Amino acid sequence: MKDRLSTNKDAQQADMKNYYKVQAKIYDLTRWLFLFGRFSVWKHVPFDRQAAISILDVGCGTGVNSAKMARLFPNAHITALDVSEDMLAQAAKRLKPFGDKVSLVHQPYEKNPAHSERYDLIHFSYALTMINPQWQDLLEQAQADLKPGGVIVVADFHDTPVRYYKKFMRANHVRLDGHLLPVLKQMFRPVFHRVGKGYLGVWEYFQFVGQRLDA
Ligand SMILES: C[S@@+](CC[C@H](N)C(=O)[O-])C[C@H]1O[C@@H](n2cnc3c(N)ncnc32)[C@H](O)[C@@H]1O
Structure with a gap:
């Protein structure tokens, strides 16, 4: 199996555009089977629903998550951003009923000199x-784009004890090395975190809610 972890930022963005050209068509049919923890994490987000x-x-x-947020927070404005135009085309169909509560943006999220302090929640x-490899740059940008008191919410794969699964995921551009959660705990003040098991422990996923540190 070929290791397809991206090796630099430009390659990463190009890899995503290519990968999701086909995957966008089958994404919603397949991903509910293994992207665990995406919805239950919202119980732990410390904002009033109104x-x-x-x-x-x-x-x-x-x-799918932007739609969930638009329902959970009826007075919120959501910026839904993605580097893949094919994924965003699917999002546009799903999010149409929410009108101007949701703005779609086709661009990569990346480190830039601006500290927008624009968002209450990222x-x-x-x-x-x-x-990969620039995930930590994006977390630094999130710190810079959160307002004081702002909150980061993350659900993602954590790690796996199964070597074949790790290789399989790397062939699909996904890094499972338990590398995200320890850094998130250092960069943000933890409000909630949990590691859960997928399919009796073939892999672990995690949920994290944290607050900007200088809040
Ligand atoms: C596994 S999908 C997750 C989609 C959605 N968040 C969910 O939970 O179903 C990963 C998404 O991240 C997007 N993505 C990857 N790298 C990105 C980047 N640098 N900037 C913005 N979006 C990116 C991909 O295009 C893809 O739509």
Whole structure:
């Protein structure tokens, strides 16, 4: 099996565009079988449901989480951003009923000198394990884009004891090395975190809710 972990930022963005050309068509049919923890994490998000918060959904994919947020926070504005136009086309269909509560943005999330402090909440669901090698740059940008008191919400793969599975996931651009959670705990003040097992422990996934540190 070929190791397809991306080796630099430009390659990563190109890899995602290519990978999701085909995957976008079957994404919603298949991913509910293994992307665990995406929805239950919202129980732990410390915002009033009526709050008029500003949310960034990084790597929104087909928009399943943005739709969940739009329902959970009816007064929020959601920016749903993705590097893949094919995934974003699926998201556009799903998110149409929410009108101007949701803005779709076709661009990569990446480190830039701007500190926008624009968002109350930044969400990454099963994106960071595919953003190699620059995932830590994106977390630094999230720190810079969160308002004081802002919250990061992450659900993603954690690790696996099964070598074949690790290789299989790397062939699909996903890094499972338990590398995200320890860094998230250092960069943000943990509000909630949990590691769960997928299929009796073939792999682990994690959920993390944290607050910007200088809040
Ligand atoms: C596994 S999918 C997750 C989609 C969605 N968040 C979910 O939970 O179903 C990963 C998504 O991240 C997007 N992505 C990967 N790298 C990105 C980057 N650098 N900037 C923005 N989006 C990116 C991909 O195009 C893809 O839609």
